[in-house]
Amino acid sequence: MENTLKMLSSVINPATGKSMSEEDRWINAEADEKGQLTVTYQREGISPEQKRKIEEDIISALKGSYDEDKILVKTVSEKKSTQTAPNNSQEKPTSAHANLKVGHGVQGNKKRIPNVKKVIAVSSCKGGVGKSTVSVNLALSLQKLGNKVGILDADIYGPSMPLLLNKKGAKPQATEDKKIRPLDAYGMSFISFGLFINEEDPVIWRGPMLGGVLNQFFFDTDWGELDYLIVDLPPGTGDTQLSLVQNTEVDGVVVVSTPQDVAIADTIKGLKMFQQVNIPIIGMVENMSYFAPEDSDKTYYIFGKDGVKNAASSQDVKFLGGVPLEMGMRESSDEGHPYMANDKNKTKAGWNSYMEIAENVVKIVGTEKKGIFKKLFK
Ligand SMILES: Nc1ncnc2c1ncn2[C@@H]1O[C@H](COP(=O)(O)OP(=O)(O)OP(=O)(O)O)[C@@H](O)[C@H]1O
Numbered sequence: 001m002e003n004t005l006k007m008l009s010s011v012i013n014p015a016t017g018k019s020m021s022e023e024d025r026w027i028n029a030e031a032d033e034k035g036q037l038t039v040t041y042q043r044e045g046i047s048p049e050q051k052r053k054i055e056e057d058i059i060s061a062l063k064g065s066y067d068e069d070k071i072l073v074k075t076v077s078e079k080k081s082t083q084t085a086p087n088n089s090q091e092k093p094t095s096a097h098a099n100l101k102v103g104h105g106v107q108g109n110k111k112r113i114p115n116v117k118k119v120i121a122v123s124s125c126k127g128g129v130g131k132s133t134v135s136v137n138l139a140l141s142l143q144k145l146g147n148k149v150g151i152l153d154a155d156i157y158g159p160s161m162p163l164l165l166n167k168k169g170a171k172p173q174a175t176e177d178k179k180i181r182p183l184d185a186y187g188m189s190f191i192s193f194g195l196f197i198n199e200e201d202p203v204i205w206r207g208p209m210l211g212g213v214l215n216q217f218f219f220d221t222d223w224g225e226l227d228y229l230i231v232d233l234p235p236g237t238g239d240t241q242l243s244l245v246q247n248t249e250v251d252g253v254v255v256v257s258t259p260q261d262v263a264i265a266d267t268i269k270g271l272k273m274f275q276q277v278n279i280p281i282i283g284m285v286e287n288m289s290y291f292a293p294e295d296s297d298k299t300y301y302i303f304g305k306d307g308v309k310n311a312a313s314s315q316d317v318k319f320l321g322g323v324p325l326e327m328g329m330r331e332s333s334d335e336g337h338p339y340m341a342n343d344k345n346k347t348k349a350g351w352n353s354y355m356e357i358a359e360n361v362v363k364i365v366g367t368e369k370k371g372i373f374k375k376l377f378k
């Protein structure tokens, strides 16, 4: 325990700026016979976001001597005791409220990715509304407008980009200066959690570890010069979103939803989360807007008409466009040959909808310096 405590002496309590040792907060730092190390500290007066920072610092102080997976961080306070461990550590913030607080607390420490002009996150609180499909096809449409584009698949729980871009099983290499070299897919640089884990692996990542991996994807990846980096987020307002808003300068968010009420209600929650942490909403995309069968001139509004358009107007954000339901869109995803990378779709309504959305994004975000961009949002 003595040795471990020495290693932990660098850990600072962000609430006071003093070291945790100085404040006599360490209660226990002992390994069991299986090598599982339990570190327990007194948490009184430490907020959830400060607790995360402490966890990160504990892990980085100890990782030279202990395997990260073997570190269990426990806290005790007069009111309750909690723990964070590899197997029960999914202490994800489930309410937008907790996330907002964290976002507010760290606004000053965000970094830009060198040589990347604009970072755009594609988000939705609801799963399965087409974020990944929109991310890929928006990225390709931006490329068609003459931009250099990268894709970062930040969906740790269900990374779908390797499949969508036909790169399943590909392994990214390191550059000479030990950075991750993104893969090239359809002329775009891309990186995904899915390239680093096996499909069958259970994905058990702790908040702080997740943040570390995401940071590596943003800052230790050789993105080169990019006009746009599109970040495909997992659904919700969990650890990934939190880590993103804490660490990275995000230039704007494209919010995707399908038009039905149940999806929109969730989507607005996500939208407000980004607004609360002062990340501009570029606008909303309505996916699966309508279905117009090729063998008929009818149009079916399967999930209702204009739901997202109306929501955008009620939330005072821009409506970027609607993407129809097309069989080819689903098929191209499954085949790893994205819809907008396939010229045979040029005559389809979906193609035009994506080009229009990309043009709107460029109009709103531009690739000018941030000051000008900010003015555009006023
Ligand atoms: N406009 C569309 N027309 C037809 N199929 C679509 C359309 N948009 C998305 N899909 C299909 O819907 C399914 C879900 O899409 P996708 O994986 O992009 O959603 P997601 O929001 O990223 O999901 P998750 O929340 O799991 O990350 C996929 O099979 C995709 O091919």
Ligand SMILES: [Mg+2]
Pocket: 131, 132, 133, 155, 158, 160, 232, 233, 234
């Ligand atoms: Mg997805």
